[in-house]
Amino acid sequence: MDDLRTPPPDLYGRPRADTFFRFLTAFGDRYSPALGGPLLRRNPRRPLGRPAPALQLVVAARRAVAADAVELTLADPSGGPLPPWQPGAHLRLTLPSGRERHYSLCGDPTDSADPADSADPADSADRANPAAYRIAVRRLPDGGGGSVEIHDTVRPGTRLTARRPRNGFAFCAEPAVLLLAGGIGVTPLLPMAREAQRHGLDWRLVHTGRSADTLPFADELRALDPARVHLRTDDEHGGPPTGAELLAHAPRGAAVYCCGPAPMLAAVQRALDASPASALHFERFGAAPVTDGEPFTVRLGADGPGLAVPADRSALDVLREARPELAYSCRQGFCGTCEVRLLAGTADHRDRRLTPEQRAAGALLPCVSRAAAGETLVVDL
Structure with missing residues (x-):
């Protein structure tokens, strides 16, 4: 990539501008009331729509999924179904302390509370109402306190509130896909791997981490298709992988989905143009580096x-x-x-x-x- 400080010119990381989306953006800038466009503004006499109520959840189960990571299963306290979601979606949880944190959903969106909803799993991911959500949290002692609070105080029976699932890392189910996960970054990619397997896509997944005991969900990944899953640890290879090494697993013309720490993402961005892949989607763990900043x-x-x-x-x-x-x-x-x-x-x-x-x-x-x-x-x- 020529300049890592700026996003790619279109959603798929292509080096050219997308004419359709350029037109769509210009149209939205002019006509969208949310963007302050001069036309189609909201009628001030019409009341604002009511926001969706927060979800009331209870921790139904908790288990260790890696040396420093736990998985929480969250359910409706009354046992009812929860709002549906798509691979890549996250929950915004309010913890008992009042802290708010975002966590990717790592379950299967076709696990329905109503068996009739999942009669055809390959066709039901957009309408099934799940019985529970699953998230996984790695303990970060030097972080902002959210992960430590979950590890130290959140147990089965703990009540939490959450916003309904939102998706800023949507899986487009391209015919050929490479999924790149760094540590706990596997959480949004695990549902994508399930979806790719369900639809018969040509997919690969590379999961990297410091050591084998730090890789969450290794057994679940291998159960999907061991030939398509590569677990790569730093201690066995003398350090973290390069972007070229990661992208060498990509099928020709594949779309790459990457979630992990900033150095991993930067390495993949730099190596993308010389790789067999044709597009890059990514999600960051946290804040992006400040660019073009002034004191x-x-x-x-x-x-x-x-x-x-x-x-x-x-x-x-x-x-x-x-x-x-x-x-x-x-x-x-x-x-x-x-x-x-x-x-x-x-x-x-x-x-x-x-x-x-x-x-x-x-x-x-x-x-x-x-x-x-x-x-x-x-x-x-």
């Missing part, structure tokens, strides 16, 4: 302290050093958990959630948004 200042209230934000750090990271209780979740500008109010200053909004009206009213997501060099943003937490 600026964020001030806590009109009379509060000014905090220096370096060019290579986010305002959220700096704010949390002063206010550790500041909530956050995705760190990628789409969940809205870390929203603060901008009282003064000109922000460079880089999020994918806020509408122009919300930004004009003072909403700011400090996980990704920045300011020009030397600018001071005054915020209210």
